[in-house]
Amino acid sequence: MDTDTSSFGLRLSHVGINAQDADDAQQIAQQFCDLLNLGRTETPKSSFAGTLVEVMNNQGRGTHGHIALHVDDMNAAEAFFTSRGYELDESSRMLNPDGSTFLIYLKKEIAGFAIHLTRS
Numbered sequence: 001m002d003t004d005t006s007s008f009g010l011r012l013s014h015v016g017i018n019a020q021d022a023d024d025a026q027q028i029a030q031q032f033c034d035l036l037n038l039g040r041t042e043t044p045k046s047s048f049a050g051t052l053v054e055v056m057n058n059q060g061r062g063t064h065g066h067i068a069l070h071v072d073d074m075n076a077a078e079a080f081f082t083s084r085g086y087e088l089d090e091s092s093r094m095l096n097p098d099g100s101t102f103l104i105y106l107k108k109e110i111a112g113f114a115i116h117l118t119r120s
Contacts, residue, residue: 088104
C-alpha cells in the first residue's frame with residue numbers, strides 16, 4: 001500500500017551543519033541569524049539559528065551534517081520509509097517518558113547528510 005507523506009504530516013524541521021568546535025558553531029549560527037533575522041540559542045551540543053538551522057559543536061552525524069524531518073505520526077513515518085527500503089538506525093532511537101519515539105535516524109546518508117525523523 002502506497003502512503004502519501006501528508007498522511008503523517010511530513011515537513012522539514014531543520015538542517016544541521018557539522019562545525020569544527022563550539023566557537024565555529026556559534027559563528028556559523030550567527031551568520032544564519034544575520035541572514036535570516038533569527039535569534040540564536042545554545043545547547044550543550046549545538047547552536048541554533050531560530051529553529052531552522054542547527055550547527056553542531058563537533059562532528060555530528062552525517063559527513064556534512066543532518067536533515068531533520070518532522071512527522072506527526074512516527075509509526076506511520078517509520079513504516080513509510082522502511083517499506084521503501086530505508087533501514088532505521090535503532091541505536092539512535094530516542095524515547096519519550098511514555099515509551100513513544102521522538103527521534104530516530106535512517107541508516108543511509110544522502111549527499112553526505114544523515115536523515116532523522118523527529119516528533120517534538
